[in-house]
Amino acid sequence: MKAPFEIADLIFKYLNASLSEEENRVLQDWLNEDIANQILLNELQSKDKMEESLQFFESIDQNAAWENINQQIDNPVVHHSFWLFKNFFKYAAAILITGFVGYAFLHKKDSTATMIAKNPKPEILKNDVLPGGNNATLTLGDGSVITLEDVENGTFKKENGVKISKKEGQLVYEILPSENSTIITYNTINTPTGGQYEILLPDGSKVWLNSKSSLHFPTSFSGKVRQVELTGEGYFEISKNKEMPFIVEAGKTHIEVLGTHFNIMAYDNESVSKTTLLEGSVKVGNGETKKILNPGQQALIGSQIRVRTADLDEAIAWKEGYFQFDNEDLTTIMRQLQRWYDVEVVNEKQIPDKHFTAMISRNNTLSKVLKMLEMSGELKFEIEDKRITIREK
Amino acid sequence: MESLYTQPDSAQDKSEERIAFEMLFNRNYSNLVYFSFNIVKDKREAEDIAQDAFITFWNRKEEVAANVDAIKSFLYTTVKNASLNLLRHKKVVEKFSLHLPELVEDKTIINSIIESEVYSKIHQALKDLPPACQQIARMSYLDDKKNHEIAEELGISVNTVKTQKQRAMQLLRPKFIAEIFSILLLIFLN
Structure with missing residues (x-):
């Protein structure tokens, strides 16, 4: 699959009648891939929609927004914590496992390989648990x-x-x-x-x-x-x-x-x-x-x-060798981890109500998976005797 | 793509980094607002979410791969998640069911990104047209005026009109130029 940015570029060139032959072929392939793509291209050319959208773009005050952002990044002490508070609590904590970010859009196996490779190397938790495998x-x-x-x-x-x-x-x-x-x-x-x-x-x-x-x-x-x-x-x-x-x-x-x-x-x-x-x-x-x-x-x-x-x-991430969570609640995530790592969760009834968006290889040891979830900055995990304890920070 | 961000080790690098960040912002802010607005249907919220995404990126830029596509993916992902969460939060508050619209589906999100990108490019292209070029192109394509009429009205030579029209043509090819200018005119009249 082509990245959405590349497709957008091709569509713009198409509207602009400046596609090269090669680019035209790529765009045609994309159109043939899915009827939804053809519908999208048609919609994008609708006069009413274009008008509405361009008016929307005209109405955005970019200068005010830039000032706002500058203020917040120039006063990191106050605003950083404010930012953390606002995002992690107001928006119920969707976190990005950094390094996986590109994946959300370029979702094919080849890009996954790089994502996995780019993971920061988390330190191993004590009493780590190895992943499951082909057993039956x-x-x-x-x-x-x-x-x-x-x-x-x-x-x-x-x-x-x-x-x-x-x-x-x-x-x-x-x-x-x-x-x-x-x-x-x-x-x-x-x-x-x-x-x-x-x-x-x-x-x-x-x-x-x-x-x-x-x-x-x-x-x-x-x-x-x-x-x-x-x-x-x-x-x-x-x-x-x-x-x-x-x-x-x-x-x-x-x-x-x-x-x-x-x-x-x-x-x-x-x-x-x-x-x-x-x-x-x-x-x-x-x-x-x-x-x-x-x-x-x-x-x-x-x-x-x-x-x-x-x-x-x-739905089929497990078969491809991944855990994939799309704003999944922590309780469901822990159940998946329990099944794959053969572990228990201490205080299972009191798992914090947090949501996560991530894609993690099932070949990782348990501590690596938990470390990635810890990157949200909100939770801390401990493993002992194949039991996971979750603490809120 | 070339790296926008490298680890800064001097004050000068820092300011260069800031310039790169501003360029990134200029090119991507309104499309992210538009993208978020398509989900949350609230312009103020959409603007807050897009601004937060840039701040998030700034604070965590070392963790994001240093190429434009990866950065854009990061921004879109951040905006998508914040927008969907806001929507969920609202729904809970309003005691509606937790069932979310199809937007959650990847395909829809991807198409929504494409839409935001295409329209932002068109908008950018229009803004980038030189004023004289814009005016002549508008008179020609919208008002359907002949070259000599335009020349007379603006007090310039027919040759200048021709050159300006050619420039406009090069910048915005004919396929959608008439449509675009009719739209632009409406926006300016409003």
């Missing part, structure tokens, strides 16, 4: 339990016409063409706190399982539907099969699809489950009502179903 246990049809960490890469099991192999954090199910078994066995994969795993199902569908989650599924699909059960959080890329809808049962949440990409977050300790659709369409239900989601929408499912526009990056 697999329960086979016969009830035996395999710790996947202990298994070598490659095929490790054949049962009822299905071959199961392991490949760097991924579990692969393949149907053996020679054997035509009619027996259906069920497997369950469980990720512990601080674990994650990827499963390639025999129909070609892929599931990413977040920590403290489980997926119960048949080793081969037959009959009218492909049905699995989920606890916790999973991201699904379902391969298309119109004859055999794919059904996910996640607690009270029931999701039915033909072939699509979506994320389900249905942890027991979260008040609602969230189903986020990236591609295709899904039907969600809670046993009482049903709703159909369009791409980019998220269903919040409790006793009722509420559909809203989703923050897609935030």
Whole structure:
């Protein structure tokens, strides 16, 4: 994706009829990327809108503003604290994790790498906790339990016409063409706190399982539907099969699809489950009502179903290896950290009501993540015996 | 892009830094106000938020990567967060639901940034036109006057009119010049 500043530059040149051929191509690509971009360009050319906007620009008193700013930066003692007070309390403390700032706009993986690299090196807190990783246990049809960490890469099991192999954090199910078994066995994969795993199902569908989650599924699909059960959080890329809808049962949440990409977050300790659709369409239900989601929408499912526009990056950040918070409250953030670092929070009921906007790699140790949150200047964290204490400054 | 900010180690560097900061402010203040206004729908609040963002940046400039795009991203992010928080705060006060408009969505925010940037560039381009150029261009494109009519009215030669028109054309190409001047005129008349 192009930076918004670059696009703005190209649009200005386009309106000014001074685009070079190369620039024109870049602009065309951007227009083809999304219908919303074409709408934006049209809107920008609307006479009424342009007039209104230019009048707005004319009405801004830039000199007064500059004087104001100078006054405040020239009297840093008084105004600095005033500034801190005003922003951190009046605006309920949205903080920027510095070094991540560019990310909010240039949200693609390549820029993330630089963001991570640019992080100030925080000192390590005492009793640091390492991040989670690719850990899971697999329960086979016969009830035996395999710790996947202990298994070598490659095929490790054949049962009822299905071959199961392991490949760097991924579990692969393949149907053996020679054997035509009619027996259906069920497997369950469980990720512990601080674990994650990827499963390639025999129909070609892929599931990413977040920590403290489980997926119960048949080793081969037959009959009218492909049905699995989920606890916790999973991201699904379902391969298309119109004859055999794919059904996910996640607690009270029931999701039915033909072939699509979506994320389900249905942890027991979260008040609602969230189903986020990236591609295709899904039907969600809670046993009482049903709703159909369009791409980019998220269903919040409790006793009722509420559909809203989703923050897609935030919903699947975990799968890409990040924590992403968009003005997220500290309680929700701490729950995510608990699941990934296998820690507890002291006085869990009294977590300060603060909001954070940040993007942090899940590969960081816990203390690095907490240090970044500390950069808001408002909170102090301590870790002891895998327990986090939060203090307000 | 070249670095705007380096670590100052002398008083002179400090004043240079201040000049760079002023340039940054001049080029970006009104677009940030406009951007914030699109979220908070209150001009005074939008101005406060944009000013706070510059002060925040000034106090933390060493932490922000030293290129214009990173600085602009920092400013926009700061303004976005402050604006959304203000909105949330207002909503709570008004006992409305916490459900926020689609603005929270990244795409909308990005498009709103693009809009702010484009309009601020147009505004800047208009302000940068030399006065004589502006006047002649306006008479020509808005009032649809012929070169000799303009020359007569202003008491200048037809050649001068032609040159000024060419300059205006170079500065603002024809695609939107007529539209822009009709708008400008309205603004000046108000």
